[in-house]
Amino acid sequence: MEEKFEEGLRTQKILSFLFFATFLILIFSFLFLFVSQKSLEKKKKEYQERIEATKTKEIRELEQKIGLIQTQLRDAEKIGKEKYLVQKLFDFLEKNKLKGIRINSAEFDFEQKNAKISAEGPDYLSVAKQLKVFESLPEIKNFSVSEVSLEKEGKVKFNFSFSFKEDLIK
Amino acid sequence: MKQEEIVFLVLLILISFLGIYTLSLFSQRVKPLKAEVLSLKQEMEVKEKYIQKIKETYENLSKNEIYSLIQTALPEKPDYSDILSFLSQKATAHGLALSSKISFSEKKKSETLPEIQPETQGTLTSPFSLKQLEISFSVIGNYNGFRGFLKDLEFSQRHFKVKKIEISPSKENFEIKMLTEVYHY
Numbered sequence: 001m002e003e004k005f006e007e008g009l010r011t012q013k014i015l016s017f018l019f020f021a022t023f024l025i026l027i028f029s030f031l032f033l034f035v036s037q038k039s040l041e042k043k044k045k046e047y048q049e050r051i052e053a054t055k056t057k058e059i060r061e062l063e064q065k066i067g068l069i070q071t072q073l074r075d076a077e078k079i080g081k082e083k084y085l086v087q088k089l090f091d092f093l094e095k096n097k098l099k100g101i102r103i104n105s106a107e108f109d110f111e112q113k114n115a116k117i118s119a120e121g122p123d124y125l126s127v128a129k130q131l132k133v134f135e136s137l138p139e140i141k142n143f144s145v146s147e148v149s150l151e152k153e154g155k156v157k158f159n160f161s162f163s164f165k166e167d168l169i170k
Numbered sequence: 171m172k173q174e175e176i177v178f179l180v181l182l183i184l185i186s187f188l189g190i191y192t193l194s195l196f197s198q199r200v201k202p203l204k205a206e207v208l209s210l211k212q213e214m215e216v217k218e219k220y221i222q223k224i225k226e227t228y229e230n231l232s233k234n235e236i237y238s239l240i241q242t243a244l245p246e247k248p249d250y251s252d253i254l255s256f257l258s259q260k261a262t263a264h265g266l267a268l269s270s271k272i273s274f275s276e277k278k279k280s281e282t283l284p285e286i287q288p289e290t291q292g293t294l295t296s297p298f299s300l301k302q303l304e305i306s307f308s309v310i311g312n313y314n315g316f317r318g319f320l321k322d323l324e325f326s327q328r329h330f331k332v333k334k335i336e337i338s339p340s341k342e343n344f345e346i347k348m349l350t351e352v353y354h355y
Contacts, residue, residue, distance in 0.1 A: 008172060015178050022182060026189035033196045040203045047210035054217040062228055064297075068355065069231050071298040072240045079244075079329060079353065086332045087320050105338045 084169040086110050092168060096137060098130045104157075114142075114163040120155045124148075127156045134160065139168045242327040248303050248354045249328075250274065256326065257307065264318040266311035277302040277351075298355045304333075308347040316346050328352060 089108065100122045107116045121127040127148060135143050143162040150156055231237050254272065261268040309319060323330045334349040
């Protein structure tokens, strides 16, 4: 009788212990999850604010400035490759102009790479020599003379045109 | 086992299951939040790294001597006043008289050369397009002055592209008509 009573008391104690243990575990688990949720929500808010902070006007302006520099660099590279120096054509003409020949007027189109020149020389022979020089130059293409005329003062005027190779002004 | 002990045990089991079920529901609510926070963290780190990088890139570029050269060669605005003062100063320096009329004309997009259009990189399109401004003017003076002027024009920091030159006699000097082009954004 006494033994049964003690056994019943032990079972009650075990059950009570199990009940409280389960209850405590559940409470702690809920607490842990609750704290985790709150902490995650706090972190989420913080990260969202930090992400939002990256979209400021200053950053957008900086992105725009860098974009412009990148475009400028790309365009500068292309322009640099296409760049030509027109003064090279003048150096070339000066170098190949014979003594006594004077250029009166000229038209140069550097995009079409052609030139129309009106010049004068002291006599036909000088003009012929000059024309021969221009005709023989490998940098010049489509050389043509449109007019040669003897002026009253005895000078010989001549008009010619040509196109030139791109290398000449590069 | 007594009847009340059995009831107690059943209650315990029920509470345990109910507790575990509620916990799993709660945990399922926390899980996506955790994933969202992780993804936000990654996004934030990427963005902050990106900002750090662009700030460094901009600082490095600003310190580079090429930066100032490019700003002058291909400026954001046409800078008419700079062009005008440059032409006037250089013409005077070489003993040339600058014409009374200087024309500026912005080239239309259809007229722009395709090779000068800014390239697209990947799928991104640059919001900046290079514009061409034609400048037509003439100078009067001697040939040597013109050559000096031309040299300064071609070697100036602002990129001048000489497109056409017309030389014609003017009294004892020459009148040189020039069509040039500059770029801006």
